[in-house]
Amino acid sequence: MSLPTSHPPQAEPVEAGTPRTPPPPQAEICPPIDRYEIQRELGHGGMGTVYLALDTYLRREVAVKVLNRQHIGTAGRPFLLAEARAAARLSHPNVVMVFDVGEQDDLPFIVMEYVPGQTLAQAKPTRIDEVVRIGRQICAALRHAHAKGLVHRDVKPHNVLVSPEGVAKLMDFGLAWALDAQIDPDDSFVGTLSYVAPEQAAGGPITHAADLYAFGVLLYELATGTLPFSGSPMQLLLQHVQEMPPPPRSRNPHVPPPLAELIMHLLQKDPAERPCSAADVGHLLGVLGKLNRMASLFEIAR
Incomplete structure (x- = not known):
């Protein structure tokens, strides 16, 4: 399945930018900027x-x-x-x-x-093979960022742009800090509650493992069609810190068991119990992609 490239009639596409929110009051018209x-x-x-x-x-x-x-x-x-x-x-x-x-x-x-396209929130794939393919690309972006010592801190569908050719691009590193940065984040909470890692919700140290947790939430949402947790902001925080979500296959029985197992591995509360790196997750998704293709061939041959 190719991802849809048409835009919702009520909204313009959001290209290479941050998630759409209502425009601020008395939004200013921007004059020419430098060149x-x-x-x-x-x-x-x-x-x-x-x-x-x-x-x-x-x-x-x-x-x-x-x-x-x-x-x-x-x-x-x-x-x-x-x-x-x-x-x-x-x-x-x-x-x-x-x-x-x-x-x-x-x-x-x-x-x-400038990348024309839609966010992953607008162009959600409906087939598992597309979920796996997009997931591998996001993992590749995280692997590259983590190798540079960066943590994105806000991985979610709104921050993934999908081009008309189906290329996924992670964007908006506005919440990313180098692990050795001299800038201290303020006391306000940073990150989107539906995708926040337990250690991030608890105000603890943030490492690459927080991005992997958020990526697990993203995969859960794409694979099942629903977020793992819902409720008020306080309820979301408590659920991320204290509860495991329902197994993905309980919400979508078509999720392959290996993918469901990987998602639950990513959503472990203890960062040390999650996969070691985005590279490892990307490799596992690659294996899953091959298994799905083989299963499709067997189904055709029957």
Whole structure:
């Protein structure tokens, strides 16, 4: 099954940006930024607004993320600059690339690769083989980021862009810090509650294992069509910290047992009990993909 490329009639696509949220009151029209001519707004999310722009030097389309004016200050600027520095260290086919960073009129901005497409939240695959294929690509992005000493901290379908060709790209490293970074996160909770790792919810140290837990939630959602936990924010926090979700096959009996086992392995409460690395998870998904293809061939031959 190819992923759908048409957009919902009530919404514009969100390309190489952050999850869609309602526009802020009295949203500002962005003037030209340095050498980048703003074409149109692509979406709002997190701390910034993303625009489609033309790089007048290289004559190519780019996505420009500008920090919302109300977030500028001691907290906002370090967040955006940390995002740029983190993402600029990454060069991988499954990561949205960062080209430039700067400030104009006290507005920090990041220039990113423009990738037409939909978020994984908009274009959810419905076949297990597609879930496995997309999952392998996300694992490849995480493997690359983790090798650079980065933790994404907010892995979820809204932060995965899927191109019309079916290539998945992890985006919005705005919540990523280098493990050796000098910037300390503020006291507010960072991350999306539905995908938050137990140690992250409890305010403990965050390592690569937190990304693997969030990836497990993402796989659970794609494979079963529902999130592992639901409820109020406080209920979600408690469930992530204290409870194991229902087995994936109890919600979708078509989930292959090995995939269900891997998902539950990723969702272990103790980080030490999860898979060791994104590379290991990607390898297991590769094996699952081959087994699924073999099963399909046997089914055809019957």
